[in-house]
Amino acid sequence: MAHIGNGSELVILEQVKKHYPVTGGVFRRQVGAVKAVDGVSLAIHRGETLGLVGESGCGKSTLGRLILRLERPTAGKILYDGRDILALSRDEMRPLRRKMQIIFQDPYSSLNPRQNVGRIIGEGLVIHKVGTEQERLDRVRHLMNVVGLRPEHINRYPHEFSGGQRQRIGIARALALQPELIICDEPVSALDVSIQAQVINLLMDLQEEFHLTYLFVSHDLSVVRHISDRVAVMYLGRIVELADKAELYRNPLHPYTQALLEAAPIADPDRKKQRQGLTGDLPSPLNPPSGCHFHTRCPKAMEQCRHAAPRLKENGDRHWIRCFLYGDEVDETLG
Amino acid sequence: MTKLLEVQNLKTYFFTDRGVATAVDDVSFSLDAGKTLCIVGESGCGKSVTALSIMRLIPEPPGRIVGGRIFFEGTDLLTLSENRMRSIRGNKISMIFQEPMTSLNPVFRVGDQIAEVLELHENMKGPEAMDRAVELLRMVGIPSPESRIKDYPHQMSGGMRQRVMIAMALACNPKLIIADEPTTALDVTIQAQILELMDELSRTTGTAILLITHDLGVVAETAQHVVVMYAGRVVEEAPVKQLFHDPLHPYTRGLMRSIPSMSDDQRRRLEAIPGVVPSLLALPVGCKFNDRCRHAFDRCRAEEPPLTAPKDGHSVRCWLFH
Known part of the structure; x- marks a missing residue:
C-alpha cells in the first residue's frame, strides 16, 4: 500500500476487520455477522488530524x-509506533495506553x-x-487552566x-497523561x-502546543473540513475515499462522497440547491x-458493482478511491 | 389579508422552586399560508417552548402562558376551550418532533396510528382510513406502502419513522405544520430527503411551516423568513437573504462566524462567541446578551433594548441600532 510506509506513521491499520457475530435460534448458533469494520487499511501520521466521516452505523x-x-x-493488524498492539500482553499494553486517549461525544454520560x-x-494519574x-493536584489545576476551566472549581461535580x-473536562482528562x-x-x-467553535479552537490550540495526533470522527462535513489535514470517508465498514482535505472537498470522486457533500446544508441562501440527492x-x-x-x-451503479467489490486504489496524488468508475481492479480480500 | 398565524407578545413562564424562568418573553411574529418561517437559536x-405554546401543550404547572395572543386564522387560540383546541391540534395544526421513535407508539402498527388520526378528525371508517394511510405513506416517499403500514415503528429506520410522522402530520391537510428540529437526529443524506419533502409539500399543498432549528444551514435552505431567539427573546427578525447578507445583532453575527466554512481550507481559528448561554433563572440585567457581547457598553448593562426596525422588514433588539 503506497499510502502506508514513509516513516512518519504513528498508527498503521492493515486489513482490519471487526465482525460481530449475530446468533439466533434455540441453540444460539451464529446466523450471520455485522461487519462493522470490513478490511480497513489506513495510516495516521504523527501530528496530523485525520478526519473520518460517514453516516451512523x-x-x-x-x-x-x-x-x-x-x-x-x-x-488484521494494528501497529502503534511500529509495535503490533494486538500481540502485546496487558502489562505490555499499559504504558501504551497512556499515549492514546479518547474524547467522547456526550459530555453528560461520559463523566x-x-x-x-x-x-x-x-x-x-492515580492509575498510572x-x-x-x-x-497530581497541581497537574490537575494546571490542566484545568489549559483547557479554560477555573482551577478553583476543582471540587465541583459534573x-x-x-x-x-x-x-x-473530558479534554483535560484525555490530556492528563500527556498522550x-x-x-x-x-x-x-x-x-x-x-460553544462548538470554542471547543474546536481549543482542540486546535492543544494540538499545536502538545504536538498531538488526532483521529477526528464526525458526521459533520464542515467541522471535519475545518479541522482535518486528510479526510477518509467510510460507508458500511469500508473506506471508500481518502485524500488531502483540499483535494477531497474540491474534487470528490466517489459518488457517495459527492452525495454527502451535496446533502450537507450550507448557510448561504443564495446557493443554488442542486440536490438530486440519494434515494x-x-x-x-x-x-x-x-x-x-x-x-x-x-446513481452511477453498473452491472459489475453488484457482483464484486472494487479495490481501494490511488487515483492521482494521494487521492485514494474505491469505485469501479476509476478502474476495474477487484478487491479479492472482501467477500 | 389576515395572516395564517400571528403571535403577539407571547409570554410563557415557568414557575419553579428556584424562581421564575422567563422561557418566552414578549415574542411576536407572523406567518402566511404556503410560507416557511424558521425560529433559530441555541438550547434554552x-x-x-414557543412551539408548544402555540399548540397549547405547555405542561401546567410549572409552566403557564402569562400573556399575549396567538391568532390562528383570526381566532385567538389562547381563548379556546380545551375541547375546541383538541379539534384544532392534529387537524389544522400538526406537529413533528425531533425524535420520531418517542413520538410514535411502539406497540401499534404505523398504519393503525395514521388511521386513528383520520378516524378521529375526518370521520373516516376503518378500510377507508387505511386506504388513505397507504396513500399518505406513498406521498412521503415510503416504498411499498401497502406492506409497510403493517410495520411497527421499531421495524423502520429513523428516516422512515420521520416520514411516518410527516405522513401523520399531513393526514388532515393541516394549514400549519410546526416542526421542532425534525432532522436533527437524522444523517445528512436522509435530512436532505426530508427537507426536500417538506419543501415540496408546502409548495404543492399551501401548508405553512414553522420550522424550529439550531442549524443555520437548514435555515438558509428552507426559510423565507427567520426569527433569531436568545434567552427567551426575539433578538433579530428578517427575510432569509437579508439576514444572511446583513446580520445586525452581534449574536446573529457571532453565530454565523462560528460555523466552519465549507469553502475555505484554511485552518484558521473560528470566531467563537465567548461564555455560555445564560441560565433563564439568572439572566443578566439589561440586554440578555451583554455578558457575551464584544460591543457591549454601559447602556446594554443597564437597560434592555426594545425590538426596533432600522430597515424595512428587518428588526433587531440592540442599542447599536437605536
Missing part, C-alpha cells in the same frame, strides 16, 4: 475503539456524576501512579457545569453552535448489499 |  466509532484496543479486531472534577481529571498526591465546560494520539469521537456534535436509507450492516455496498443507492 | 433560547 458506518463503523467509524468502532474503528476508533479498535485503535485503542478497547475492542479486538476479528482480523461519572459522583466524582468531582479533580478526581475525574486526575484518575489516570504518576507523582505524589500534591504533584452537573454544575454546562455542556461545553463538561466537554472541556500522543487522541481519538475525538464526535466531540462537538452535542454542543450548541456558539433510500443506509442498508443494514447485518445484511449489506453484495459487491460494492453503495450500489443500491448509487 | 425558548424556541421549543
Whole structure:
C-alpha cells in the first residue's frame, strides 16, 4: 500500500476487520455477522488530524475503539509506533495506553456524576501512579487552566457545569497523561453552535502546543473540513475515499462522497440547491448489499458493482478511491 | 389579508422552586399560508417552548402562558376551550418532533396510528382510513406502502419513522405544520430527503411551516423568513437573504462566524462567541446578551433594548441600532 510506509506513521491499520457475530435460534448458533469494520487499511501520521466521516452505523466509532484496543479486531493488524498492539500482553499494553486517549461525544454520560472534577481529571494519574498526591493536584489545576476551566472549581461535580465546560473536562482528562494520539469521537456534535467553535479552537490550540495526533470522527462535513489535514470517508465498514482535505472537498470522486457533500446544508441562501440527492436509507450492516455496498443507492451503479467489490486504489496524488468508475481492479480480500 | 398565524407578545413562564424562568418573553411574529418561517437559536433560547405554546401543550404547572395572543386564522387560540383546541391540534395544526421513535407508539402498527388520526378528525371508517394511510405513506416517499403500514415503528429506520410522522402530520391537510428540529437526529443524506419533502409539500399543498432549528444551514435552505431567539427573546427578525447578507445583532453575527466554512481550507481559528448561554433563572440585567457581547457598553448593562426596525422588514433588539 503506497499510502502506508514513509516513516512518519504513528498508527498503521492493515486489513482490519471487526465482525460481530449475530446468533439466533434455540441453540444460539451464529446466523450471520455485522461487519462493522470490513478490511480497513489506513495510516495516521504523527501530528496530523485525520478526519473520518460517514453516516451512523458506518463503523467509524468502532474503528476508533479498535485503535485503542478497547475492542479486538476479528482480523488484521494494528501497529502503534511500529509495535503490533494486538500481540502485546496487558502489562505490555499499559504504558501504551497512556499515549492514546479518547474524547467522547456526550459530555453528560461520559463523566461519572459522583466524582468531582479533580478526581475525574486526575484518575489516570492515580492509575498510572504518576507523582505524589500534591504533584497530581497541581497537574490537575494546571490542566484545568489549559483547557479554560477555573482551577478553583476543582471540587465541583459534573452537573454544575454546562455542556461545553463538561466537554472541556473530558479534554483535560484525555490530556492528563500527556498522550500522543487522541481519538475525538464526535466531540462537538452535542454542543450548541456558539460553544462548538470554542471547543474546536481549543482542540486546535492543544494540538499545536502538545504536538498531538488526532483521529477526528464526525458526521459533520464542515467541522471535519475545518479541522482535518486528510479526510477518509467510510460507508458500511469500508473506506471508500481518502485524500488531502483540499483535494477531497474540491474534487470528490466517489459518488457517495459527492452525495454527502451535496446533502450537507450550507448557510448561504443564495446557493443554488442542486440536490438530486440519494434515494433510500443506509442498508443494514447485518445484511449489506453484495459487491460494492453503495450500489443500491448509487446513481452511477453498473452491472459489475453488484457482483464484486472494487479495490481501494490511488487515483492521482494521494487521492485514494474505491469505485469501479476509476478502474476495474477487484478487491479479492472482501467477500 | 389576515395572516395564517400571528403571535403577539407571547409570554410563557415557568414557575419553579428556584424562581421564575422567563422561557418566552414578549415574542411576536407572523406567518402566511404556503410560507416557511424558521425560529433559530441555541438550547434554552425558548424556541421549543414557543412551539408548544402555540399548540397549547405547555405542561401546567410549572409552566403557564402569562400573556399575549396567538391568532390562528383570526381566532385567538389562547381563548379556546380545551375541547375546541383538541379539534384544532392534529387537524389544522400538526406537529413533528425531533425524535420520531418517542413520538410514535411502539406497540401499534404505523398504519393503525395514521388511521386513528383520520378516524378521529375526518370521520373516516376503518378500510377507508387505511386506504388513505397507504396513500399518505406513498406521498412521503415510503416504498411499498401497502406492506409497510403493517410495520411497527421499531421495524423502520429513523428516516422512515420521520416520514411516518410527516405522513401523520399531513393526514388532515393541516394549514400549519410546526416542526421542532425534525432532522436533527437524522444523517445528512436522509435530512436532505426530508427537507426536500417538506419543501415540496408546502409548495404543492399551501401548508405553512414553522420550522424550529439550531442549524443555520437548514435555515438558509428552507426559510423565507427567520426569527433569531436568545434567552427567551426575539433578538433579530428578517427575510432569509437579508439576514444572511446583513446580520445586525452581534449574536446573529457571532453565530454565523462560528460555523466552519465549507469553502475555505484554511485552518484558521473560528470566531467563537465567548461564555455560555445564560441560565433563564439568572439572566443578566439589561440586554440578555451583554455578558457575551464584544460591543457591549454601559447602556446594554443597564437597560434592555426594545425590538426596533432600522430597515424595512428587518428588526433587531440592540442599542447599536437605536
